[in-house]
Amino acid sequence: MTLSDSLSATNALASARRTLSTEIAALESLSNRLDSTFHQAVKLVLACSGRVVVTGIGKSGHIGRKMAATLASTGSPAFFMHGVEAIHGDLGMLTPQDVVIAISYSGTAEELITVLSVCKRMGIPIIAITGNPQSELAGSAQVHLNVHVEQEACPLNLAPTASTTATMALGDALAVACLEARGFGAEDFARSHPGGALGRRLLTHVRDIMRHGQALPIVQGTTPIPEALEEMSRKGMGMTIVVNNKEEPIGIFTDGDLRRLISKVGDIRHLSVSDGMSLGPRSVSADALAVEAASIMESNKLSQVVVVNKQGKLIGALHMHDLMAAKVI
Structure with a gap:
């Protein structure tokens, strides 16, 4: 042979x-x-x-x-x-x-x-x-x-x-x-593999990577849209969160909302954010695993979610880019 x-x-x-x-x-x-x-x-x-x-x-x-x-x-x-x-x-x-x-x-x-x-x-x-x-x-x-x-x-x-x-x-x-x-369990395994992909997925919580404080884009429902756009540009999340006087998120105004409003109305300079925002923004807990937030965002085709505490008050926000930067996804 x-x-x-x-x-x-x-x-x-x-x-x-x-x-x-x-x-x-x-x-x-x-x-x-x-x-x-x-x-x-x-x-x-x-x-x-x-x-x-x-x-x-x-x-x-x-x-x-x-x-x-x-x-x-x-x-x-x-x-x-x-x-x-x-x-x-x-x-x-x-x-x-x-x-x-x-x-x-x-x-x-x-x-x-x-x-x-x-x-x-x-x-x-x-x-x-x-x-x-x-x-x-x-x-x-x-x-x-x-x-x-x-x-x-x-x-x-x-x-x-x-x-x-x-x-x-x-x-x-x-x-x-x-x-x-x-x-x-899985969390025990992750603790011995903190440098790996599994460790990041099981040890990284929303609070570890969420944006908060001055990094959050926040407006009131009565805020004129031009001012809301300035806030969106400054904070770079492609959206701004709309809150009431109790610091509870009541809506979200995104780039997509802006495009739809322009297509429907045309001149939007005289309108306020409440005229075009999406009500009831999807939220997650700061204590949730980042991978859980990623699942919510992917299943609902969202680029951002807001983060609230147990009382429902706004404490942060998470963008899909934050998850990617943390190598959670």
Whole structure:
């Protein structure tokens, strides 16, 4: 077979499907094999008053880094400790309050066996993840989670593929089970991801980005339209809010209202804002999430909303551009 034949679309797709089928079969076998030991692992993580320390070397180390990151971002404080670095000083990071998750598919990694001997002397609970229940690593742990696979996706049955997929999935299962047990919600997740899009969506409130004070365009219903236009131009929101003498918003006068009024009347210089304003402006609370305000604006095809307090008094306004600038949308 030539190189071009081996790279044909048919062969490439067939290879991909064999790989995925092998890994799917490994995951299904793992799912069917889960038993009370998984529950014991969850209880150890939940009872941990220190940190969950994940350790491994080689491909297991790469999986361990991801596992620790997933645990940490879902409410179980965790970090990764490389097995080799551990026996050259990083064991000093461990405390008796920690839980250690040691990953080695063979269960024979000498570095991890050394790490676990130290953990046992310190009284640190150990969760071992291996593909060999008879291994020394499995026997050293309080809880052993078996990720054995019948076949790697690698046609040589050498490169860790299905086994690493199974291990990663098991780490996800452990993190999610702990997340659910803790009642860890979207806002908790956002607090650990404040720099990301989810953090902005779940931590940004209307009060954080609304315009207020002197930045608000405000007029009375009796204000002549030319004066209202000056207020709109100064404040740059494409509208002005119309309030009564109780500081309650009773209407809104927008660029669109202006165009419609000119089309209907012609000369508008003698008119007041009340002659062309839209009544009952849509409002939101300052305590609402900015993403909720965005949803209201998008569903009602609005460019602006007013912000009111519990008494219905005007305290701010929000423009679609404010949401975009805050990267909420």
